[in-house]
Amino acid sequence: MITYIFVFLAVLAVASALAMVISKNTVNSALFLVLNMVSLAGLFLLLKAQFLAVIQILVYAGAIMVLFLFVIMLLNVEDEESLFSRFRVKYFVAFLVGIAVFSQLLYSIGSFSEMLPEVAPEMTEAGTVEAVGEVLYSQYLLPFHIIALLLTAAVNGALMIAQHKIKPGASND
């Protein structure tokens, strides 16, 4: 069962990444990236990294992709000539069904039941918040502080870019 879920999630992750690159409407690309993030969270969960799985959704799908979406919506990106002339529900459903069928095929052809190495039972403990906190705030205290500096630098950088003044002579459009 777990092998099947793995194959499904893995194929979904790869396929949504591909769809992200191929689709020419930028908002669709962003949404496929969200799908990719969510399937990655599922893969983390299969590796028993429970904390990481939730963080993957909270930070990547919930924060970073919102910024992407914002920028896309603000920039007024024209809908380019699309590979699929128009993105429709039926294509999306077909996409999902295709993934399900394809992963089943992979599963049955390659006798994948023995493919996955067993995740060590201790991982259930190692993937919890408590374990992550224990290591992060003792062994990795220095990287933790460097992250704080990096984040502050990021704030300043964003402000610099947003503040950038256009030269008086240059065209304003």
Place this chain on the structure above:
Amino acid sequence: MFENYLPIAILAGVAVVLAILLMTLSRVLGPYRPNKTKLDPYESGMDPVGDAANRYSISFYLVAIAFIVFDVEVVFVYPWAVSYLDFGPGTLVSMIIFILELYVGLIYLIKKGALDWDLKKGMFN
């Protein structure tokens, strides 16, 4: 461990099915008589002018960036809050330093007026 996530997976399935069901139900039951005026975007009864995608304030973008930075801060706070009683006082001090470091960034943003949305005071007006 996995069986603890099974109810969530089931719930996700039920939620998706329920949402799609409600939507298709109205598709099936409702009438469908489109005409040009009905399908135009609503602009208070006038003929729509131009496209919706326009140039909007860059403040939205700055808010999103600032959100990511402080969201990461919040995420770092959680594993600490779970087990900080087991650590020595040094970890408490280093968490205080971490939060204050980021607080400096917040003060910088506020002082620069990046989070001001008032017409006169903001840095982009």
Place this chain on the structure above:
Amino acid sequence: MEPVTTTSYIVLGIALFMLLNSAALAVYAERRVAAFIQNRWGPNRVGPYGLFQPIADVVKLLLKEDVTPARGFKTIHAIAPMIPVFTALMTVAVIPFGDGLYATDINSGVLYILAINSLGVYGITLGGWASNSKYSLLGGLRAAAQMISYELPMGLAVASCILFAGSLSFIDVVNSQEVWWNVIRNPIAAVIFIVTAFAEANRTPFDLPEAEHELVGGYHTEYSSMKFGMFFLAEYMHVVVGSMLITTFFFGGYHLPFAGLWLPEMGVTAKAILDVSVFVLKTVFFAFLFIWVRWTIPRFKYNQVMKLGWKRLLPISIFNFLGLAVIVYFWHHYIA
């Protein structure tokens, strides 16, 4: 992590059913309370006391024409209203309704709630964008900026509850409040959490995304039929879910005040009935608070919303968290 049993699935089913019904009931309650506050009758024709009004509303919505604007993006226009419904339903999985009455208990339950909540932004933003109408897009943008701004104080307010619980599991969060509710130990965070819960649900005074006099309908200007109905239902589901979260995090969940000190031992059934009724009563009270505030306080201006979020609530929640952490640490190690 507590194991999942058959009870869990029964609880999940009942909770899901009740949440769906409570949204309809909240719509009815909103109209009746509004009418009471404004000294008029409200819906009172359909069934006894107008109780069947929500059913009539849903049937009406189902029978309306489903209009997709010609310039809009059809797929995303259709997907967008499902997202808020989905995120509202997903939250019931981890909330404990009584001693041992929960669907599941996961290691990072609190973060799971925050993660699901952060996905709710997509519904409104995409709905606004896919309609390709100026009012909708502006409403969607406003909603997204407002919701992400208020997620930060919310996260820190919840983190200051974790200081007492020492675990991200909801069972531990509730059990840590058996004697002292978090609202007594941590009143500032309680106020912050309630305010942010209002902002996250896009309720007055934070209903800028649908400010009628500026944006017509906001992000759902171009929505009709059940697609609009889903945004509408999701708003009330978020009211109910928000009330449940306020109860769970700050008002002791299913515990009576100082229950650990005086509540005698009880049989399993009696305890379950008591727990669930206490939890439901608290939830109903906060849902009433949501409605009460809506018909009492006028709407903010947008600059005020952002100012409150970034310059007031965020610094206050940061210093509340730090101060509380220091106090609890020294209390735990040097006094107690």
